[in-house]
Amino acid sequence: MTNERRVLVHPDKDTLAGAVAARFITKVLDLLDDQDVVHVVLTGGSMGAAMLEAVRDSPAHKSVDWARVHFWWGDERWVPTGHEDRNDRQSREALLDSLGLPDGNLHPFPASDSGMSLDEAAEAYAAELGRFGAAGYPHPVFDIVFLGVGPDGHVASLFPHRSGIQVVDRPVIAVRESPKPPPERLSLTRPVINAAQRVWLVLAGADKASALGLALAGASRDEVPVAGIKGRRRTVFFIDQDAAAEVPDSLIAREY
Numbered sequence: 048m049t050n051e052r053r054v055l056v057h058p059d060k061d062t063l064a065g066a067v068a069a070r071f072i073t074k075v076l077d078l079l080d081d082q083d084v085v086h087v088v089l090t091g092g093s094m095g096a097a098m099l100e101a102v103r104d105s106p107a108h109k110s111v112d113w114a115r116v117h118f119w120w121g122d123e124r125w126v127p128t129g130h131e132d133r134n135d136r137q138s139r140e141a142l143l144d145s146l147g148l149p150d151g152n153l154h155p156f157p158a159s160d161s162g163m164s165l166d167e168a169a170e171a172y173a174a175e176l177g178r179f180g181a182a183g184y185p186h187p188v189f190d191i192v193f194l195g196v197g198p199d200g201h202v203a204s205l206f207p208h209r210s211g212i213q214v215v216d217r218p219v220i221a222v223r224e225s226p227k228p229p230p231e232r233l234s235l236t237r238p239v240i241n242a243a244q245r246v247w248l249v250l251a252g253a254d255k256a257s258a259l260g261l262a263l264a265g266a267s268r269d270e271v272p273v274a275g276i277k278g279r280r281r282t283v284f285f286i287d288q289d290a291a292a293e294v295p296d297s298l299i300a301r302e303y
């Protein structure tokens with residue numbers, strides 16, 4: 048098995064969401080054959096919700112024992128509980144609310160109405176990650192980390208030419224003056240993401256083509272943060288045709 052990056056191209060956003068959802072359901076079923084619990088990191092952004100809706104709409108999802116799956120988030124916007132900008136709200140509406148999960152299986156970042164400061168919230172999430180530390184890490188070794196990719200190449204809330212993508216001494220950072228609103232956010236750091244068994248990046252649209260092309264051509268993680276992301280076993284870019292415009296043909300595996 049190689050942990051080289053793979054790029055799988057689908058014709059459009061809907062096909063992409065359906066294909067990733069099917070692969071996710073199959074992978075979770077396989078993992079649950081071999082282990083008690085599966086830890087998954089969800090993403091915000093356009094494809095994060097589309098993929099989860101496709102899971103919800105797939106009859107195959109009923110075969111999964113979701114009570115053995117824990118959900119975390121890669122980043123969160125510092126707004127109140129239930130705010131429409133929160134990534135966890137989007138994930139709950141798209142899928143999680145329909146699964147009837149035990150509360151303990153959901154690990155949302157604290158919200159701005161929690162009574163904590165942004166820095167305290169980062170520490171609280173680090174402590175929550177620590178409760179599930181495994182294999183000597185102060186955080187779970189995630190089975191699957193989903194990431195969206197912004198048009199500027201940001202992943203989670205790790206933005207170009209900001210210090211966040213370089214942080215390796217903490218699992219969680221507080222982000223201020225984010226170039227994308229809202230300005231205050233919380234984010235997992237690169238070492239937590241890259242310790243995952245699998246990182247699945249899901250992105251669609253022509254506005255993502257340039258950042259993706261740069262990342263795969265060897266740009267620095269400072270310039271294009273997604274360039275610094277690599278899972279331990281697998282790193283797969285699930286993309287649509289529009290996002291593939293600047294990916295070298297030699298890297299592409301077409302799934303249609």
Ligand SMILES: O=C1O[C@H](COP(=O)(O)O)[C@@H](O)[C@H](O)[C@H]1O
Pocket residue numbers: 090091092093094121122123124134194195196197198201202203204227
């Ligand atoms: O703000 C965020 O943006 C990225 C990418 O979002 P997209 O809508 O351009 O796909 C997302 O991955 C991240 O979780 C989110 O907080």
